[in-house]
Amino acid sequence: MIQLIDPALDSYAEKHSYQPSALLQELEAYTYAHCSSPQMVTGSLQGSLLRMLVQLTGARRILEVGLFTGYSALTMAEVLPEDGTIVSCEIDAANADVARSFIERSPFGKKIAIRMGPALETIAELVGPFDLVFLDADKENYCSYYDQIVPKLRSGGLLIADNVLWSGRVLRPTEETDHAIAAFNAKVAQDSTVEAVLLTVRDGVSLIRKR
Template sequence: MHTLFEEFDDYATRHSADEPALLKELDRETHRRTTQPRMLSGHFQGRILSMLSKLVNPKAILEIGTFTGYAALCLAEGLAEGGTLDTIDVNEELYDLQRTFFDKSPWGEQITQHLGSALDIIPALGKKFDLVFIDADKENYPNYWEMIVPLMNKGGVILSDNVLWSGKVLQEVKANDKSTRILVEYNKMVKEDPRVETVLLPIRDGLTVSRVK
């Protein structure tokens, strides 16, 4: 069913910055080579990620959940000169596709891929971050949050994706729906965390922006 919200979304996309050619190509490859292309950030959200990154102008970005690398490339657009982006995923089958498009971009040498558990990899990086994008397994969102906040530089920004979870956060949570239950708890936890100030944006599947005090 086509809704008025979808019409607003289409209008917003048409009146936002154009999608870069490299990202259009990656979008096509994602639809061709993966079974869940809807996981892609896409044109409109991608331009939002790019804009937020440019406003922060981060020296160090962390992404949890790479998928095919679309969001990473959007975030990289705002990197400060000499800045770095570390992106973590568990799916080694997409590693080469990610690398191909990273290397086609101006930021290939600044982007480092990591395979494995983010909870194991993040402490080993030995870094503090200016911008973090959480877009991985929902059941670990609270664990990622508690690990990341102490690693943020003052004024740093944490972005949490899929926080509306297809509207399930507004419905009665089914007993066996662990992901929705944890996201409901996560949204409350983030909003009430005194270390940050937070706004939840109803963009696509929900994007929370949290600024570290």
């Protein structure tokens, strides 16, 4: 994975941003100690960005694609209004078990509903509109998720898509996932029903606002 930003600057940005709760710090440490592919965890800096976006948009209904060990869901739950909800899709039972164990310990965990199974099938059953969607799983299907999600976003709602630079591989796609993410970015850029900004945070985060 290429480093988009000098690690020292990355760490400086992290130190000068919102600091995650003790439970989230514990969750990140647990994920690195016990789970496979721990680098998938959203972590402190991107977590601060998610928190900020939930607060700025005033989101109440959130959809997440990719729960993993629950870091991003819990981060967003911490700043959702009391009656806010997050539906989070996950396919892997072991990941969901870890997430559940932390969600149960959080005073904000009751806002999170986990839906097990392939997210494309789960989302097909969900009724919108959502205020905010965090897309962070199953990169090969990003275009299919986009087609499903945009109609279920409210007008003015925000789709946040992670890993859109895919370690820089979008510049010279060779493998299936590289092509899928490059195709997603092209699709978003050509869609006049949305306005997007691709941020070079971590592995690339696109903010896509439905007009």
